[in-house]
Amino acid sequence: MNNLKKLALGLSVGAMAIGFSAFKSSENANAKFAPQKFYNTTGVQSNDPLDYQYRPDGACESLPAAACSALWNHSGTLSEGAHPDGSKVSTTDAIGTYDGN
Structure with missing residues (x-):
């Protein structure tokens, strides 16, 4: 009976580990x-x-008109000053002048 309890406990711990890892994987896949x-x-x-x-x-300030911003794919956490690490989504940049902030 003691071996049966150990087996049941081991199986339940394994099932919980698989269950939690399944949620973690789908979260990373979406992000x-x-x-x-x-x-x-x-x-x-x-x-x-x-x-x-x-x-x-x-x-972006409205004048003078220049290339100001664009959408890029990016993975991971963003920090100020980071460059995009994926492909450009926008075909053209939004028009305006970057205000430097």
């Missing part, structure tokens, strides 16, 4: 790439990720 707004620091439309930076409080 793999998400479009985020990055600001163009050069003012010239580009496909180079080094020309774009993430600024949580960034904005």
Whole structure:
């Protein structure tokens, strides 16, 4: 009877581990790439990720008109000044002038 209890406990612990890992995997799969707004620091439309930076409080001023921001796919946690690590989603940049924030 003692071996039967140990077997049942081992099986239940294994089932719980599989159950929790299933939720963790699906969460990571959904968050793999998400479009985020990055600001163009050069003012010239580009496909180079080094020309774009993430600024949580960034904005585009309406004049003068230049390439200001674009949506890029990004994975992971964003920090201020980060460059996109995925592909560009926008075909053209939003027009305006990056305000430097």
